[in-house]
Amino acid sequence: EGNELLSSLQVILIFIYTLPTSAPFPRRIFNGQDAKDGAWPWQVSVQRNSYHVCGGVLISESWVVSAAQCFHPSVASSAYRVQLGENRIFGQTRLHAFSLVKRIIPHPSYDNVTLEADMALVELKNPIPFTAAISPVCLLDASVHVPVGDTCWVTGWGNIFPQPETLQELEVVTVNATICNDHYRHGLGMPEGDNPIKDDMMCAGSMEGYKGTGDSGGPLVCEDDGTWYLAGIVSWLMTTTVDGVTQVSPGYPAVYNRPNAHNDWIQANGREAPGRKNSLRLSYLFKQTR
Numbered sequence: 001e002g003n004e005l006l007s008s009l010q011v012i013l014i015f016i017y018t019l020p021t022s023a024p025f026p027r028r029i030f031n032g033q034d035a036k037d038g039a040w041p042w043q044v045s046v047q048r049n050s051y052h053v054c055g056g057v058l059i060s061e062s063w064v065v066s067a068a069q070c071f072h073p074s075v076a077s078s079a080y081r082v083q084l085g086e087n088r089i090f091g092q093t094r095l096h097a098f099s100l101v102k103r104i105i106p107h108p109s110y111d112n113v114t115l116e117a118d119m120a121l122v123e124l125k126n127p128i129p130f131t132a133a134i135s136p137v138c139l140l141d142a143s144v145h146v147p148v149g150d151t152c153w154v155t156g157w158g159n160i161f162p163q164p165e166t167l168q169e170l171e172v173v174t175v176n177a178t179i180c181n182d183h184y185r186h187g188l189g190m191p192e193g194d195n196p197i198k199d200d201m202m203c204a205g206s207m208e209g210y211k212g213t214g215d216s217g218g219p220l221v222c223e224d225d226g227t228w229y230l231a232g233i234v235s236w237l238m239t240t241t242v243d244g245v246t247q248v249s250p251g252y253p254a255v256y257n258r259p260n261a262h263n264d265w266i267q268a269n270g271r272e273a274p275g276r277k278n279s280l281r282l283s284y285l286f287k288q289t290r
């Protein structure tokens with residue numbers, strides 16, 4: 001019993017010391033390529049005091065989903081805005097629009113150590129008109145697990161200075177969650193039975209070499225028969241700190257929150273203000289697992 005307690009304590013300590021270096025910071029894209037204008041019309045830039053802090057995803061006229069780690073409870077929602085329809089931050093083309101934020105709802109189960117439930121709903125001050133460059137992505141039915149080996153895309157600007165002007169896109173492949181979990185468990189020095197990849201997470205990237213991920217809060221989308229759906233929200237990955245420099249560890253796929261694991265919460269919270277006609281209208285896509 002004593003040994004068991006000791007080993008779980010070690011796990012917790014290892015976790016605390018390992019994940020925070022990877023967890024609370026928005027991630028950047030590596031090896032991406034410039035996205036074409038309007039190619040990812042649900043991509044938004046979440047900005048705090050006019051600075052890009054995270055990615056986000058438009059899911060309806062009034063709602064954006066992002067990561068819980070992007071928001072600090074002590075920062076008022078009035079400090080945030082979202083930029084839509086624009087590939088270049090500060091691009092100021094006719095395509096772009098800003099929306100002020102009315103409300104931020106972090107998932108109540110968000111755990112800033114394990115990064116479980118790393119999701120937040122962001123309500124826009126006013127419903128946003130859809131255009132060719134601004135339109136929502138489909139959500140998946142709760143029962144769906146995206147098949148292993150599917151090719152999907154992650155997009156974002158990254159959290160680097162100076163910021164890349166143009167939205168980056170990167171093709172990634174979904175990775176078996178059991179294998180990803182074992183890989184991370186070994187990497188984090190956790191014993192058998194501990195699962196860093198929680199039920200509401202998925203992995204995508206490459207086991208052989210690091211391919212990259214977008215900004216935290218940004219989308220991992222996959223296509224099915226011409227319809228794009230939101231498979232994941234960029235959450236965390238493995239980093240190592242050597243001589244004070246934090247680097248992404250090669251050989252670990254990135255980890256994404258699976259938003260469809262939280263459909264009930266999205267439906268329960270993503271309501272329009274009283275007096276407004278429509279409640280959140282989402283299109284759910286049933287995708288059969290192969």
Ligand SMILES: *[C@@H]1O[C@H](CO)[C@@H](O)[C@H](O)[C@H]1NC(C)=O
Binds near residue numbers: 024112
């Ligand atoms: C994580 O959450 C705990 C309480 O829930 C809080 O005290 C702590 O400051 C948070 N840590 C970070 C890095 O936000």
Ligand SMILES: *[C@@H]1O[C@H](CO)[C@@H](O)[C@H](O)[C@H]1NC(C)=O
Binds near residue numbers: 179
């Ligand atoms: C993932 O890999 C495990 C272990 O090899 C295997 O048992 C399982 O069926 C795989 N799952 C999927 C969804 O491919």
